[in-house]
Amino acid sequence: MARHLIPSDTTIRTIKPGDPRKRLSDGDELVLLLFVNGNGEHGWRFDYRFSGKRNMLSLGTYPDTTLAIARRKADTVRHLLAEGLDPSQKRKAERETLAKVREADAREAQGLPPLDSFEAVAREWFCGQARRLGRELRRQDHCPLRGGCVPVDWQAADCEHHAAASASDAAHRGTRRSGDSTPRVAGFQPGLPLRGRNRQGSH
Numbered sequence: 001m002a003r004h005l006i007p008s009d010t011t012i013r014t015i016k017p018g019d020p021r022k023r024l025s026d027g028d029e030l031v032l033l034l035f036v037n038g039n040g041e042h043g044w045r046f047d048y049r050f051s052g053k054r055n056m057l058s059l060g061t062y063p064d065t066t067l068a069i070a071r072r073k074a075d076t077v078r079h080l081l082a083e084g085l086d087p088s089q090k091r092k093a094e095r096e097t098l099a100k101v102r103e104a105d106a107r108e109a110q111g112l113p114p115l116d117s118f119e120a121v122a123r124e125w126f127c128g129q130a131r132r133l134g135r136e137l138r139r140q141d142h143c144p145l146r147g148g149c150v151p152v153d154w155q156a157a158d159c160e161h162h163a164a165a166s167a168s169d170a171a172h173r174g175t176r177r178s179g180d181s182t183p184r185v186a187g188f189q190p191g192l193p194l195r196g197r198n199r200q201g202s203h
Contacts, residue, residue: 003027009067012042030074032062044070046077050086057087 005027006012012024015034024032029047036043044059059065059073077087104114113119 001028003030004071006032006067009063012062012067015042026067026071026074028074028078030059030070032070036061044073046074046087048077048081048087050081050088055086055088057091 003026006024012032015021015024017035017040019034022034024034026032031045031047033043033045035041041064042062044062044065046057046059048055048057057077059070059077062070065073080087080090107114113123
């Protein structure tokens with residue numbers, strides 16, 4: 001299939017508003033859609049078929065993406081298609097990976113454990129158990145925990161506070177002392193203050 005049908009960037013720059021054409025074809029599925037927004041920019045698109053379905057992939061806008069750059073991008077897309085890969089799905093996967101990297105960086109900056117790590121899963125479980133216990137204690141109107149109950153209105157920050165402390169404590173505490181029959185929540189430390197909230201007395 002013929003390629004490089006647009007003579008040069010000059011051809012594109014001379015296009016004026018009101019031009020009756022809707023697109024310019026550079027051949028082999030690469031097209032330039034004219035005036036795609038109110039800023040007078042044109043949009044590069046790669047019009048292709050994959051698994052019997054037609055797709056259109058954006059390759060940038062002109063003039064930021066010049067004719068030469070658009071052609072290089074189009075060549076990359078053609079190579080992917082030749083390898084049996086859907087360019088749109090590949091781009092989607094790359095964006096998802098980038099989003100996860102950014103989220104991981106943000107969590108690290110906040111001092112939080114990596115997503116799906118054992119610590120992150122343990123914290124999520126701990127917070128769920130704490131909220132469940134708070135609801136149960138409110139229904140039963142008693143508090144079997146020494147040092148105070150887990151408040152029903154515990155927020156995520158409270159969970160992070162106690163879960164972080166319990167992680168280091170678990171390494172030293174080991175199993176519960178024999179003969180101690182006081183009910184406990186895994187990871188809960190009665191001695192820690194509940195971040196300024198009022199605590200119920202133990203019964």
